Amino acid sequence: MVDERPGDEVVERLTFRRRHRLSHARDYQAAFAGKVRATRGPLTVFGRPNELSHSRLGLSVGRRVGPAVVRVRIKRRLREAFRLARPELPSGYDFVVTVRRHQRMKMDRYQQLLHSAAQDIDRQWQRHG
RNA sequence: UGACAAGUGGCCGCCGACGCACGUCUUUGUGCGGCGCGUCGGAGGAAAGUCCGAACACGACAGGAGAACGAUGGUGGGUAACGCCCACCCGCCCGUCUGGCCGCGGGCGAGGGCCAGUGCCACAGAAAGCAAACCGCCCGGCGGCAUGCCGUCAGGUAAGGGUGAAAGGGUGCGGUAAGAGCGCACCGCCCGACCGGCGACGGUCGGGGCACGGUCAACCCCAUCGCGUGCAAGAUCAUGCAGUCCCCCUCGGGGCCUCGGCCCCGGACGGUUGCUCCGACCGGGUGGGACGGGUGGAUCGCUGAAGGAUCCGGUCGGUAACGGCCGGGCAAGAGAAAUGGCCGCGGCGUCCCCGGACGCUCACAGAAUUCGGCUUAUGUCAUAUC
RNA sequence: CGGGGUGUAGCGCAGCUUGGUAGCGCGUCUCGUUCGGGACGAGAAGGUCGUAGGUUCAAAUCCUAUCACCCCGA
Numbered sequence: 297m298v299d300e301r302p303g304d305e306v307v308e309r310l311t312f313r314r315r316h317r318l319s320h321a322r323d324y325q326a327a328f329a330g331k332v333r334a335t336r337g338p339l340t341v342f343g344r345p346n347e348l349s350h351s352r353l354g355l356s357v358g359r360r361v362g363p364a365v366v367r368v369r370i371k372r373r374l375r376e377a378f379r380l381a382r383p384e385l386p387s388g389y390d391f392v393v394t395v396r397r398h399q400r401m402k403m404d405r406y407q408q409l410l411h412s413a414a415q416d417i418d419r420q421w422q423r424h425g
Numbered sequence: 426u427g428a429c430a431a432g433u434g435g436c437c438g439c440c441g442a443c444g445c446a447c448g449u450c451u452u453u454g455u456g457c458g459g460c461g462c463g464u465c466g467g468a469g470g471a472a473a474g475u476c477c478g479a480a481c482a483c484g485a486c487a488g489g490a491g492a493a494c495g496a497u498g499g500u501g502g503g504u505a506a507c508g509c510c511c512a513c514c515c516g517c518c519c520g521u522c523u524g525g526c527c528g529c530g531g532g533c534g535a536g537g538g539c540c541a542g543u544g545c546c547a548c549a550g551a552a553a554g555c556a557a558a559c560c561g562c563c564c565g566g567c568g569g570c571a572u573g574c575c576g577u578c579a580g581g582u583a584a585g586g587g588u589g590a591a592a593g594g595g596u597g598c599g600g601u602a603a604g605a606g607c608g609c610a611c612c613g614c615c616c617g618a619c620c621g622g623c624g625a626c627g628g629u630c631g632g633g634g635c636a637c638g639g640u641c642a643a644c645c646c647c648a649u650c651g652c653g654u655g656c657a658a659g660a661u662c663a664u665g666c667a668g669u670c671c672c673c674c675u676c677g678g679g680g681c682c683u684c685g686g687c688c689c690c691g692g693a694c695g696g697u698u699g700c701u702c703c704g705a706c707c708g709g710g711u712g713g714g715a716c717g718g719g720u721g722g723a724u725c726g727c728u729g730a731a732g733g734a735u736c737c738g739g740u741c742g743g744u745a746a747c748g749g750c751c752g753g754g755c756a757a758g759a760g761a762a763a764u765g766g767c768c769g770c771g772g773c774g775u776c777c778c779c780g781g782a783c784g785c786u787c788a789c790a791g792a793a794u795u796c797g798g799c800u801u802a803u804g805u806c807a808u809a810u811c
Numbered sequence: 812c813g814g815g816g817u818g819u820a821g822c823g824c825a826g827c828u829u830g831g832u833a834g835c836g837c838g839u840c841u842c843g844u845u846c847g848g849g850a851c852g853a854g855a856a857g858g859u860c861g862u863a864g865g866u867u868c869a870a871a872u873c874c875u876a877u878c879a880c881c882c883c884g885a
Binding site for chain 3: 474475476535544545546547548589590591639640642643644654655656657658659721793794800801
C-alpha cells in the first residue's frame with residue numbers, strides 16, 4: 297500500500313515528476329479563464345484550484361522571449377525553482393507561468409518571484425471563498 | 426583547407442530502457458498501475474534556414490503517345506538520387522617569366538541555342554537594325570573676288586569630330602579627288618577537309634573580303650528529368666455530430682422461375698478513364714460524385730543485440746570524387762515536450778589597498794519520421810598563401 | 812514540425828505580368844475663404860521600394876541568398 301502522505305507531513309525529497317505538470321491544452325485554458333493572476337517582475341502567474349492534493353505547474357514561454365536556447369534555459373530554471381519551493385507553496389493549485397522578455401536571471405531569484413506570486417494567488421482565492 | 430567544440434570532483438533533481446521488490450483484479454495475464462532501489466544511456470556541427478535529392482506513408486492512376494506546367498543546362502565520370510561531388514574543356518581576372526605572346530601558379534563563371542522565329546534596346550544622337558550624311562573632307566557646276574577665299578546647287582565619302590552601353594571587323598602599308606577589305610600582310614570571324622581526343626574541344630591546311638550588334642536570370646526552341654501531398658503523412662480503437670445537393674441507370678431476342686427478379690447472346694447509347702487522342706473498363710447498385718458537420722483522447726508509426734545508400738582503420742583499383750575486400754565501432758527518442766540546479770578546485774575578464782570582491786564557465790546555438798547534400802551563423806588550434 | 816504569403820511616403824494600398832516616368836487616398840505644411848475654427852478651394856514638401864549580391868547599357872520589377880512579420884494544417 298502506497299501511503300498517500302498527509303499534507304502536514306514533512307516531504308523529505310524534493311521531486312518534480314510528470315504528474316506535477318500540466319499536460320493538456322484545456323488545463324491551460326482553464327487556468328487562463330480563472331482570471332486570477334499575480335505579476336512579479338517578468339513573470340505573470342495564473343492560478344486556479346484543482347481537485348488534487350498537490351499543485352501543478354505549467355509554463356508558457358512565447359517566441360517573443362527569445363530563441364529556443366533562451367526559452368529552454370528559462371523553463372529549466374523555473375522548473376527547478378518550483379521543485380525546490382514546492383513545500384512552501386500552497387498546494388492544490390494549477391499554476392501557469394507566462395514570461396516576458398528579460399535579462400538573464402539566476403534560479404534563486406525566480407524562486408523568490410514564484411513564491412511571492414503563489415502566496416498572492418492563494419490570498420485572492422481565500423478572500424473570494 | 427583540416428581538427429575539436431570545453432575542464433574536474435561532490436550533493437540534489439529530470440527523461441527513457443532493463444532488472445528486482447510493491448500494489449491491484451469477476452479477465453492471474455508476467456495484464457495494468459504508480460512508488461522505491463539498482464544498472465545503462467541521454468543534443469549539434471551546424472540539431473538552424475527548409476533551398477534541393479531520396480526513403481517511407483496516403484491519395485490518384487490498366488497501358489501508350491501528345492499537350493500543358495515545373496526544374497535542370499559546357500563535357501566526361503561518381504552516386505540510391507540530386508540543382509551535390511570529382512576531373513577536364515572554354516572564357517575572364519590576378520600573380521610570375523618576358524620587350525610582348527606562349528608557358529607556369531592561383532581564383533571566378535546559372536557556361537545549350539538569338540546565322541528557328543518573335544519582342545525590346547528609354548534618353549541623347551543625323552542615324553539603333555534588309556543601317557545612317559549633323560559637322561567635317563573631296564570632285565564638279567554657277568555667282569562674287571585677285572589663284573588660295575566666300576556663298577550656293579548637285580553628288581561622292583564612314584578616315585576624323587560629336588551623341589550613346591552599343592555606330593556594322595582591328596592594326597599597319599599601299600591606294601584614292603577625298604575615302605572605303607578597294608588591294609596586301611598579320612590578328613579576328615565564317616565555311617570546308619584532314620588529324621588528335623570517349624567527349625566538350627584543340628591543331629593543321631585550304632577557301633571566303635566579311636554577309637554575323639546586344640539581350641534567352643525576355644517570350645521561346647532543343648535535350649534530359651518530373652504524378653500530387655507530406656509523419657499534424659497515415660493505421661487502429663474510443664468519444665462525438667447533421668446532414669445537403671448532383672449524375673447514371675437504355676433497346677431487341679432467348680432461358681430459368683418462388684412472378685419479384687436473375688442469367689445468357691447481340692447491337693447501339695451513355696458514363697469513367699488527371700487536359701486531348703488511341704486504347705481499356707463499367708452500366709437497374711448495399712452505384713458514382715461534390716460540399717458540409719463532429720472528435721482531437723489513447724496505442725502504433727517512433728527509433729531497433731541489429732539496424733544501415735552508416736562511421737573509422739588497413740589494403741587493392743582509380744588522377745580524383747568514389748568503389749571492392751578485410752577488421753573494428755555505433756543503444757537520445759519526447760509528446761505543453763527530458764539532458765538541469767547548487768557548492769568546491771581549476772581557467773578567463775573587470776575593479777581596487779596584491780589579496781580579495783563581482784561576473785562568466787565560455788562562440789554560434791537546443792534533437793521532434795529518418796538519411797545524402799547545399800547555404801547561413803560561429804570560438805579555438807594547426808597548416809598553406811597573400 | 813510541415814506548408815504558404817507579404818515587405819513601396821507618417822498610415823492604408825497600386826505599380827512588378829511585358830525592366831527605362833515610382834502613383835492614389837487619408838494625414839502634414841503654406842496660402843485663400845471666416846471675427847476665429849471646422850469644412851471647402853489652390854499649391855507644396857515627403858520614399859535607401861526590408862537587406863546584400865548577381866544578370867543587363869539600365870532593376871521597385873528578373874534571378875539567388877538573407878532578415879522581419881503574418882496566415883494555414885492532425
